Amino acid sequence: MTPPANAPTFLAQHGWEGAEIQPLAGDASFRRYFRVLSEGRRAVLMDAPPPHEDPRPFVAVAEWLAQAGLSAPRILARDLERGLLLLDDLGDSRxxxxxxxxxxxxxxxxxxxxxxxxxxxxxxxxxxxxxxxxxxxxxxxxxxxxxxxxxxxxxxxxxxxxxxxxxxxxxxxxxxxxxxxxxxxxxxxxxxxxxxxxxxxxxxxxxxxxxxxxxxxxxxxxxxxxxxxxxxxxxxxxxxxxxxxxxxxxxxxxxxxxxxxxxxxxxxxxxxxxxxxxxxxxxxxxxxxxxxxxxxxxxxxxxxxxxxxxxxxxxxxxxxxxxxxxxx
Missing domain, CATH: 3.90.1200.10 (Aminoglycoside phosphotransferase (APH), C-terminal lobe)
Structure with a gap:
């Protein structure tokens, strides 16, 4: 659960320079998730590395769910070519x-x-x-x-x-x-x-x-x-x-x-x-x-x-x- 090497640059480009990156979760796929902390703010970094993963379906469904009146993480920033998404942090209460x-x-x-x-x-x-x-x-x-x-x-x-x-x-x-x-x-x-x-x-x-x-x-x-x-x-x-x-x-x-x-x-x-x-x-x-x-x-x-x-x-x-x- 080491963050991807390009994560700090991606975060800095979107207003999260110097943010702390903490391991959050992995799953049955190649996707990994990290919590990002900076100056009282927090978000979730999704690492969906190509060619194994493609974050585009996640983005499309998340935006559709929001339009349908349901709650999915907002996409705060994206680098689709490198498989990085910065998402709303929905908390820890599963x-x-x-x-x-x-x-x-x-x-x-x-x-x-x-x-x-x-x-x-x-x-x-x-x-x-x-x-x-x-x-x-x-x-x-x-x-x-x-x-x-x-x-x-x-x-x-x-x-x-x-x-x-x-x-x-x-x-x-x-x-x-x-x-x-x-x-x-x-x-x-x-x-x-x-x-x-x-x-x-x-x-x-x-x-x-x-x-x-x-x-x-x-x-x-x-x-x-x-x-x-x-x-x-x-x-x-x-x-x-x-x-x-x-x-x-x-x-x-x-x-x-x-x-x-x-x-x-x-x-x-x-x-x-x-x-x-x-x-x-x-x-x-x-x-x-x-x-x-x-x-x-x-x-x-x-x-x-x-x-x-x-x-x-x-x-x-x-x-x-x-x-x-x-x-x-």
Whole structure:
């Protein structure tokens, strides 16, 4: 977490000469974040180094979210060729840690999260976003047989896996709903509680550069079936009901919710295994027990029958836990 060599020059060019640069966070990508302090001011420096990263999608989505009445970091300065952005600092109060300290606020804060999605989904989707439909869902979920299964010593029926998921996801793709803006990483570590703001603006949004145009159930599943914290099942059911009532949705939407939750959780099992095996980030396997717990719950839904049958044929209870156990 050493700041990029050109950071001091970039900061000086934009009125932050001599600022202190402190490590703030890294993530699963090549992006890194630093807190910048100078004369009582503070901001966040994003380092998105080319050619691995491109900050332009982040800028475009941040500006669109602001226009849509939501809270995203303002872009204070930019050097797109070098992958540097200076952003508003939304503080340190993430939803995850807030609920760790005050679990009694779970319903209150998840109600705001659901209302935020209702508001977001009422906006015409941002133009120029990549589609996120059946082809993309199938490609994403293939990370499981490509990475997870080999990591636990299994050679599985990949064609049957894809056929099972096609049977489950094609009805979701063909349910006739218009696409909405999908943030894709809408979860408790990317939601900030920002002082002095209310309503949907109570939450500041992060890590939305991979936004796509897709199904309204996806981000709802992302926040209620969170890889990083346990959401009480009764709260999940209540928030699903809250969204359905606010958006005028019914049972078809609920079936889509469970199907896309299962798709996302299966993809994440593959992604976290890839981060372990390919990128030497074994700490991501710490999330695997939670992910399996969520996926097992998803597979119990009647709409997941073909996928449940595939898992029952190919993965024993031992193999469903082996990846994270081996890395511990």
């Amino acid at each position: 939803l995850r840690e807030t609920l760790d300290i005050a679990p009694e606020r779970e319903i209150e804060l998840y109600e705001i999260a659901v209302d935020l999605l209702v508001h977001l989904h009422r906006q015409p989707p941002m133009s120029g976003l990549r589609p996120h439909g059946l082809d993309q869902w199938l490609d994403e979920v293939s990370l499981f047989p490509d990475w997870y299964c080999p990591a636990v010593g299994l050679d599985v029926d990949g064609a049957g896996f894809r056929d099972a998921w096609t049977a489950v996801l094609r009805p979701v793709a063909n349910d006739g709903r218009a696409p909405v803006t999908v943030l894709r990483d809408f979860h408790a570590e990317n939601i900030m509680l920002v002082d002095g703001r209310a309503g949907v603006e109570h939450f500041g949004l992060l890590d939305f550069q991979d936004a796509v145009a897709g199904h309204a159930a996806y981000d709802l599943a992302s926040v209620l079936e969170d890889a990083r914290r346990d959401v009480t099942p009764s709260v999940e059911r209540a928030m699903l009901k809250r969204y359905k009532e606010a958006a005028g949705e019914g049972e078809r939407f609920e079936a889509a919710y469970w199907a896309l939750a299962a798709q996302r959780n299966t993809r994440i099992l593959g992604v976290f295994t890839r981060l372990w095996k390919r990128d030497n980030k074994p700490h991501y396997t710490n999330f695997q027990p939670r992910m399996w717990g969520l996926l097992e719950r998803n597979l119990a839904h009647p709409a997941l029958g073909p996928v449940r049958d595939w898992f029952d044929r190919h993965l024993s209870a031992e193999h469903r836990a082996a990846a994270w156990a081996q890395a511990a």
